[in-house]
Amino acid sequence: MARIEDLAVIGDLQTAALVDTGGSLDWLCLPRFDSPACFAALLDTEAAGRWLLAPASGGRCTSRRYRGDTLVLETEWVTPEGTVRVVDLMPLRGRYPDVVRVVEGVSGEVPMRGELTIRFDYGRVVPWVRRHGARLQALAGPDALWLSTPAPLAGHDRSTVSEFTVRAGDRVPFVLTWTPGHHDAPPEVDAERALAETLAGWETWVAAGERVGGRWADAVTRSLITLRALTHAPTGGIVAAVTTSLPEQPGGPRNWDYRYSWLRDSTYTLQALLAAGHTAEAAAWRRWLLRVVAGDPADLQIMYAVDGTRRLPELELDWLAGWAGSTPVRTGNGAAGQLQLDVVGEVLDGLHLARAAGLGAADDAWDLQCALVEHLEHQWQQPDSGLWEQRGEPRHFVHSKVMAWVAFDRMVRGAREHDLPGPVEHWEQVRDTIHAQVMDQGVQDGRLTQSYGSTELDAALLLVPRVGFLPTDHPVVVATVEAVERELTRDGLVLRYRPESSGDGLPGTEGVFLACSFWLVDALAGIGRRADAEALFERLLGCASDLGLLSEEWDPDAGRQLGNTPQAFSHFGLVVSAVQLAEGRHARSDHPVGTARAGHPRLP
Incomplete structure (x- = not known):
């Protein structure tokens, strides 16, 4: 079980997911922060739902970071076979919430393993999983999750497993989209475009404020x-x-x-x-x-x-x-x-x-x-x-x-x-x-x-x-x-x-x-x-x-x-x-703290 400080957050300003240092997405509530979780391994075991995407050899990542001033997470493993990076994000939401995960080959040839275990209602409901063309749908009552990826997929023990090898320069995308159970298949999401737009969205938001806090x-x-x-x-x-x-x-x-x-x-x-x-x-x-x-x-x-x-x-x-x-x-x-x-x-x-x-x-x-x-x-x-x-x-x-x-x-x-x-x-x-x-x-x-x-x-x-x-x-x-x-x-x-x-x-x-x-x-x-x-x-x-x-x-x-x-x-x-x-001052709760924007002068 992940330590609390091992958890990284990604989000789309309507809900958020938590990813641990082993590449496992262990917590996600959809479509809203307080909705029932479809991944609840954080509060139980992997059987309560998780999405692992990591080197087949497993283990804690070598390093991780957010890319600049954004909420785009980069997790990297240096293995005997080579180096691989997983980029995790939730695009700023359109009609439906998405989780995008992109596997990047940095060097060598690294065998990868994905395990997608979906359990709606906080680990209690096992969905019906079936193929819709090139996509996978997991359906149970009010909830559906749709998985798109070029990587191979196979069912195993009520989970979806993906085994593949990533080489230097490869980029293998995975996109998971939630819809209400009675909706048709959602539009396909271009992972690379979603990544670029999400980076730009966060950078624009940070730039719209002011850099405060000195050192x-x-x-x-x-x-x-x-x-x-x-x-x-x-x-x-x-x-x-x-x-x-x-x-x-x-x-x-x-x-x-x-x-x-x-x-x-x-x-x-x-x-x-x-x-x-x-x-x-x-x-x-x-x-x-x-x-x-x-x-x-x-x-x-x-x-x-x-x-x-x-x-x-x-x-x-x-x-x-x-x-x-x-x-x-x-x-x-x-x-x-x-x-x-x-x-x-x-x-x-x-x-x-x-x-x-x-x-x-x-x-x-x-x-x-x-x-x-x-x-x-x-x-x-x-x-x-x-x-x-x-x-x-x-x-x-x-x-x-x-x-x-x-x-x-x-x-x-x-x-x-x-x-x-x-x-x-x-x-x-x-x-x-x-x-x-x-x-x-x-x-x-x-x-x-x-x-x-x-x-x-x-x-x-x-x-x-x-x-x-x-x-x-x-x-x-x-x-x-x-x-x-x-x-x-x-x-x-x-x-x-x-x-x-x-x-x-x-x-x-x-x-x-x-x-x-x-x-x-x-x-x-x-x-x-x-x-x-x-x-x-x-x-x-x-x-x-x-x-x-x-x-x-x-x-x-x-x-x-x-x-x-x-x-x-x-x-x-x-x-x-x-x-x-x-x-160098003590602020009052009723006085704006820090440097005010033009048109909003700071009170004494």
Whole structure:
């Protein structure tokens, strides 16, 4: 089974696939990020579906890389017989999604082997495979996959096998296309043309932004490409990760489905996109946000499917063994029904930033914002499940209260800075009441605590100066940052919280949370410890894979990645930390970070 850091992502801005270092495509959901997987070997064995394309002798590749600033993957093997390269990509989608794999002979004569094992519905459904002229069709109910290749194909043990030899200069294409089961055969795809257009598409997108991050610009660009790959282009929604159920502890039960759009994660990603001048994608996100939160504010959820679907029932797939035996494997996410008070603050913070960056008319979202904050006024004093979606009893989480303060603060500022209507004095009064309550009930021994009446810490407290609740040099901020660094780290990296204090009843522990560690970078820089911030940032770059990809967590004992991948939260943190360090300043969440595009001046 592949290590999480062995997984490379390719995608078409509507879904994504994961390819390991042995040339096996082990995860792909079609036609959308959250559709059932047709290759699910990542969460079981190869019998759950995969697509291997590698030298017949097998083994880990010699090297791999993305071609320039694109999402086109090149995997190379140097064998005793010669050198061969496999180029993997998902063309930017036309009518149907495609996976293109091109075998390139570099030197010598290398025997190759392909094994295509299609299993629809997360490994559960074996399709009917038949020939349609020169193409192969795998059909089962609502799904069909069509394979085109000049290479020889043969059926073996409910898989399709291809054995051939590639010589220097040879190029052998494979194209796999999904259609609904009731559709006719899709048009043929020219692999070479698809490769050229995909390279050009990614290069054009990168060039449309700005190169930011100073000496870390390469890492920032790769993170921005990854965030773009997690974007569902037709709707503007951004998924938290490509995968479900990659564990926070190998063999443990903390396995969740991250193939949905969290309002919180998406809002943070907006800041990263604006940092590099990608205003079109930020504007698409804003339109997505306004659509999904429209309606009764009482029905606001913390997450949605990329098309805005609200019902995300959590199910367990008991026929899958899980990554490294980590069960249960889950689809859907029960946290969608939780009360998390911070989400309204994050939404209003994001809309305030979008308005400041000129992404929409000053008042086109204002009625919705007024409705949200009016509803929050009746909720903010309730306990909730908090940023980390803890499944124990609700509590009065300090971060949640701080974000309620943010909601009212951004409404006050929005009304005054953009001349928008509203009960500004009343909003100010509620904002100040929340602030006073947090400082009275959320501070112990001169530092912020995870929840009222608790002495526990929470990494989300590192965000308090970022949202402007307290200045970076405030004694409570300094004491909190130092306490988190001292008491909530393992090997210098940050835990979200102490799992034993979560109250969720789940056994085991988890790795350090990479996004939280980037927050500590920002906080250390904010309190004047720039050298320590840079050292931690460099350490975090070392947690990325050889392709620059980050998952959700890191196991400092085993030195490997944990959790769903690639993780938007982690890559957002990398971008913002790099830009802040490069510019030598501490950014506020409501101020655009980095160099703004023409027509969108950066705020002070």
